[in-house]
Amino acid sequence: MSDPIMTLDGVVKRFDPRLSLGDRIAAAIGGDVETRSVQAVRDVTLAIGKGETLGLVGESGCGKSTLGRIAAGIMKPTAGTVRLAGAPVMDAAGGKLTTRIQTVFQDPFASLNPRITIGETLAEGPIAHGLVTPAKARDYAAQWLDLVGLDPSYASRYPHQFSGGQRQRVAIARALAMQPEVLVCDEPVASLDVSIQAQIVNLLLKLKRELGLTYLFISHDLGVVRHISERVAIMYLGRIVELGPTLSVYETPQHPYTQALLASVPRLVTSDADLAEFKPIAGEIPSPLAPPTGCAFHTRCPHAGPRCAVEQPGLVAPMPGRLAACHLLAGGVGKAA
Amino acid sequence: MSALLEVENLATHFFTRAGVVKAVDGVSFSVRPGQVVGLVGESGSGKSVTGYSLLGLVDPPGRVVGGSIRFEGQDLVTLPQDRLRAIRGRRISMVFQDATATLNPVLTVGEQMLLVVKAHEALSDKAGLSLALDALGRVGIPDPASRLRSYPHQLSGGMRQRVAIAIALLHRPALVIADEPTTALDVSVQAQIIHEMRELVRTSGTAVIWITHDLATVSSLADDILVMYAGRVVESGPTRTILRSPRHPYTLGLLDSVPSRNPPGVDLPQIPGSTPSLLSLPPGCPFAPRCGFATDVCREMPAVSQADGRTWRCHHPRGVAA
Amino acid sequence: MTSASPFAGAWREFCENRTAVLALAVVVLIVLAAVLAPWITPQNPYDIGTLSLMDARRPPGYVGSGGYVHWLGTDAQGRDLYSAILYGLRISIQMGLAAGLVSLVIGGTLGIVAAYAGGRIETAIMRVVDLQLSFPAILLALVLVALLGQGKTQLTAALVAAQYAYFARTAYGAASAERRKDYVEAALAIPLSGRRIVFRHILPNVMPPLIVVATVQIANAISLEATLSFLGLGLPVTEPSLGMLISNGFQYMMSGRYWISIYPGVALIVLIVAINLVGDQVRDQFNPRLKR
Numbered sequence: 001m002s003d004p005i006m007t008l009d010g011v012v013k014r015f016d017p018r019l020s021l022g023d024r025i026a027a028a029i030g031g032d033v034e035t036r037s038v039q040a041v042r043d044v045t046l047a048i049g050k051g052e053t054l055g056l057v058g059e060s061g062c063g064k065s066t067l068g069r070i071a072a073g074i075m076k077p078t079a080g081t082v083r084l085a086g087a088p089v090m091d092a093a094g095g096k097l098t099t100r101i102q103t104v105f106q107d108p109f110a111s112l113n114p115r116i117t118i119g120e121t122l123a124e125g126p127i128a129h130g131l132v133t134p135a136k137a138r139d140y141a142a143q144w145l146d147l148v149g150l151d152p153s154y155a156s157r158y159p160h161q162f163s164g165g166q167r168q169r170v171a172i173a174r175a176l177a178m179q180p181e182v183l184v185c186d187e188p189v190a191s192l193d194v195s196i197q198a199q200i201v202n203l204l205l206k207l208k209r210e211l212g213l214t215y216l217f218i219s220h221d222l223g224v225v226r227h228i229s230e231r232v233a234i235m236y237l238g239r240i241v242e243l244g245p246t247l248s249v250y251e252t253p254q255h256p257y258t259q260a261l262l263a264s265v266p267r268l269v270t271s272d273a274d275l276a277e278f279k280p281i282a283g284e285i286p287s288p289l290a291p292p293t294g295c296a297f298h299t300r301c302p303h304a305g306p307r308c309a310v311e312q313p314g315l316v317a318p319m320p321g322r323l324a325a326c327h328l329l330a331g332g333v334g335k336a337a
Numbered sequence: 338m339s340a341l342l343e344v345e346n347l348a349t350h351f352f353t354r355a356g357v358v359k360a361v362d363g364v365s366f367s368v369r370p371g372q373v374v375g376l377v378g379e380s381g382s383g384k385s386v387t388g389y390s391l392l393g394l395v396d397p398p399g400r401v402v403g404g405s406i407r408f409e410g411q412d413l414v415t416l417p418q419d420r421l422r423a424i425r426g427r428r429i430s431m432v433f434q435d436a437t438a439t440l441n442p443v444l445t446v447g448e449q450m451l452l453v454v455k456a457h458e459a460l461s462d463k464a465g466l467s468l469a470l471d472a473l474g475r476v477g478i479p480d481p482a483s484r485l486r487s488y489p490h491q492l493s494g495g496m497r498q499r500v501a502i503a504i505a506l507l508h509r510p511a512l513v514i515a516d517e518p519t520t521a522l523d524v525s526v527q528a529q530i531i532h533e534m535r536e537l538v539r540t541s542g543t544a545v546i547w548i549t550h551d552l553a554t555v556s557s558l559a560d561d562i563l564v565m566y567a568g569r570v571v572e573s574g575p576t577r578t579i580l581r582s583p584r585h586p587y588t589l590g591l592l593d594s595v596p597s598r599n600p601p602g603v604d605l606p607q608i609p610g611s612t613p614s615l616l617s618l619p620p621g622c623p624f625a626p627r628c629g630f631a632t633d634v635c636r637e638m639p640a641v642s643q644a645d646g647r648t649w650r651c652h653h654p655r656g657v658a659a
Numbered sequence: 660m661t662s663a664s665p666f667a668g669a670w671r672e673f674c675e676n677r678t679a680v681l682a683l684a685v686v687v688l689i690v691l692a693a694v695l696a697p698w699i700t701p702q703n704p705y706d707i708g709t710l711s712l713m714d715a716r717r718p719p720g721y722v723g724s725g726g727y728v729h730w731l732g733t734d735a736q737g738r739d740l741y742s743a744i745l746y747g748l749r750i751s752i753q754m755g756l757a758a759g760l761v762s763l764v765i766g767g768t769l770g771i772v773a774a775y776a777g778g779r780i781e782t783a784i785m786r787v788v789d790l791q792l793s794f795p796a797i798l799l800a801l802v803l804v805a806l807l808g809q810g811k812t813q814l815t816a817a818l819v820a821a822q823y824a825y826f827a828r829t830a831y832g833a834a835s836a837e838r839r840k841d842y843v844e845a846a847l848a849i850p851l852s853g854r855r856i857v858f859r860h861i862l863p864n865v866m867p868p869l870i871v872v873a874t875v876q877i878a879n880a881i882s883l884e885a886t887l888s889f890l891g892l893g894l895p896v897t898e899p900s901l902g903m904l905i906s907n908g909f910q911y912m913m914s915g916r917y918w919i920s921i922y923p924g925v926a927l928i929v930l931i932v933a934i935n936l937v938g939d940q941v942r943d944q945f946n947p948r949l950k951r
Binding site: 059060163164165166193194195196197198199201202205206220222223224226227228246247260261264265266267268269270271280281282284285 | 379380493495496523524525526527528529531532550551552553554556557576577580581587590591592594595596597598599601602604605606607608609611612627
Binding site: 069072073095096099102103105106107113116124125128129171174178 | 840841842844845846847848849850851852855859860863864
């Protein structure tokens with residue numbers, strides 16, 4: 001990894017339920033009121049190198065989207081800091097301090113305001129932050145539309161006049177128009193048609209080459225992540241359980257969860273041999289309201305031992321450049337120390 | 338073996354304010370008893386509407402405007418509603434993408450399964466519940482007896498979908514139509530359900546039409562696939578044969594653009610453009626504007642070609658000597 | 660997907676409901692008649708000089724001292740009822756519009772601010788609104804008019820105080836839904852200022868439900884004002900609105916002089932029903948759940 005441009009340090013996010021007085025009374029007399037906090041992100045430390053694409057992979061409820069929002073400066077972490085080139089991205093009150101981190105969201109039908117033209121959508125941020133004068137906003141918007149492969153004359157149209165793929169291009173152009181260094185992409189292809197996904201993946205690859213962008217690429221799709229990311233972080237119940245160069249992790253996964261996840265990915269089956277490789281993980285993800293003690297994966301892990309239920313494994317380096325959080329890699333799963 | 342379901346020239350159109358949307362236009366296929374057919378396509382391809390048409394579940398302004406659906410010797414298109422209702426749920430049942438929407442939130446799993454049982458069979462509560470228990474066990478639900486007393490919201494997404502599948506299988510139907518049943522689920526849960534589904538189909542002999550946009554999930558399950566584009570079947574045949582050597586450029590394009598089939602970091606082979614609006618389909622092959630092999634002849638609609646148990650609808654099929 | 664403006668489509672859809680079109684025509688006609696009242700009525704009922712007690716309580720069709728036919732008869736002061744009704748409609752519609760629009764602005768702003776700000780501001784605003792919604796509007800208006808005294812401004816203030824809560828509740832509900840949408844999050848990610856997010860992004864998306872409430876609330880304001888005037892708590896006698904006309908004629912109902920109360924009453928009912936029919940269609944069109 002080159003010099004880090006973005007660092008996340010000890011990031012924690014807890015969602016406390018908002019209880020009214022009535023809720024509290026109901027809870028006190030044993031009513032069905034949820035009083036536990038969701039522990040969405042639990043102590044994540046990460047560094048992303050300049051010009052790098054870091055893939056963030058996990059299943060729903062693992063906290064990857066929450067972590068993405070914190071990294072993008074949209075959400076205030078409960079604890080920990082996010083820094084861009086050494087400077088914090090958020091002030092104490094939760095206001096975003098930088099425009100150098102921008103975001104692309106999953107659903108382009110929801111992320112564009114239906115009542116605002118494409119041109120205004122692209123220009124309002126740059127105008128508000130002095131990147132362009134209102135007089136030159138038209139040409140400025142046209143330039144970014146062109147870069148993402150859309151006709152600049154589209155600027156006067158509304159989102160409903162576009163297909164899903166075109167809208168996602170608009171959403172990408174909106175982010176780029178702020179001239180960011182880091183782009184947080186939260187499942188940018190997940191809600192697109194299969195034949196459109198490749199177009200957007202290619203666009204992201206092209207933009208990175210031409211603009212030298214850094215990506216935090218959040219996805220549940222292991223195939224897309226393998227294609228686009230140099231390094232990958234695997235999340236399970238709010239923690240990073242494995243981190244390393246993508247191909248190395250995919251070839252020799254060290255954490256049992258990574259192994260199981262890779263084995264359960266549906267792949268194109270063209271022979272019986274493909275079919276044999278396909279093995280689902282047992283059980284379901286526990287609720288982030290009540291994550292298991294010790295290693296969060298021990299309830300589903302085929303290798304779990306007594307130590308796993310009581311002691312939280314830290315990230316260790318089983319081989320150079322790789323990190324994984326598993327007792328198997330650090331003294332075994334036997335009796336707790 | 339004779340066919341269980343034979344769909345011929347099915348056409349379902351939606352008569353909207355903006356014009357006639359030919360969502361399904363001349364679709365033909367057949368399903369043998371116990372066969373798993375994958376109906377693959379993108380949004381707007383007509384795959385779901387095809388599924389709904391089979392059960393007479395197309396809502397206005399949509400209507401089946403042509404073709405026949407022969408199932409166990411009867412034409413479902415002309416069958417009166419009450420006779421169709423008797424078939425629905427008993428001989429043909431359906432599993433939807435969103436199990437939350439199909440399960441009643443105020444009834445326990447056991448209560449609603451009992452309702453389904455009694456809708457088609459006169460059984461005692463005790464016999465009905467033992468049938469339900471048996472069905473839950475078969476779809477891989479741990480501790481089914483306690484699940485019968487659960488409400489849908491107390492179950493995870495994967496468990497709810499399993500309950501929906503169990504309900505669909507209650508009457509041991511001849512055919513289950515599953516519309517994107519695993520799309521909303523996590524990778525690991527999706528894998529579990531597909532794994533279980535494969536066992537279930539093998540042991541029960543139920544035929545399945547598995548509607549999905551995802552070639553990968555269907556490839557481990559389906560004996561045959563039908564690839565749909567803009568309301569038509571553009572290619573069909575045995576799953577592995579098609580995946581190994583697709584005939585239609587659209588299927589080829591879809592397969593080529595799968596990231597895991599390409600070296601990391603390079604540009605993926607992409608299909609240009611986007612799926613056409615069904616309101617203003619150009620005459621001729623609807624894929625031609627996006628197709629790298631298109632020529633002048635593609636301005637006419639290609640006929641369906643047939644050989645070796647495969648069909649394709651293309652003037653320039655791949656892997657076929659001209 | 661057409662590129663036509665969304666308004667053209669909405670208008671075409673509106674036109675498919677014949678009842679609503681008819682109702683709209685009635686509303687337009689009544690409003691026009693009220694606006695043009697000075698030019699299309701034979702008498703200015705506020706000008707005491709033109710009134711003659713000789714003409715008091717005459718039945719419809721009577722030719723009075725002015726030399727013209729009183730098509731709807733005259734009231735106890737000898738006013739031509741046709742003229743009085745149109746002038747009364749003027750005041751009723753003015754009050755309804757003023758109260759409706761001021762409530763829309765105040766209530767809408769409060770609701771959107773509550774939804775966007777969240778936390779204590781949200782709790783404070785919405786508790787007051789909820790509390791007020793649990794009282795009947797008429798009760799609140801009565802108390803306020805009694806406290807503030809008579810006059811257009813006072814009455815408008817009372818009507819607004821009685822009605823803004825409906826707008827606040829609606830705006831709050833719609834804005835809370837918008838607040839959670841990705842496009843707001845995208846605006847926060849740029850980041851845009853809170854003011855721009857509220858006014859340029861959330862507000863236009865909250866307007867449709869507010870417009871629906873506004874149509875119904877204008878009708879409610881008109882009937883509320885009529886009620887207050889009927890009870891003698893509305894405007895001064897020099898500016899008779901429909902409610903006061905009805906009230907003035909009420910004592911003669913039993914003596915067979917029905918027209919003094921009935922005709923203003925009919926005008927009021929027709930206006931309110933027509934506005935509500937238009938409002939129903941507008942609501943149906945904005946409600947995505949009823950979309951085919």
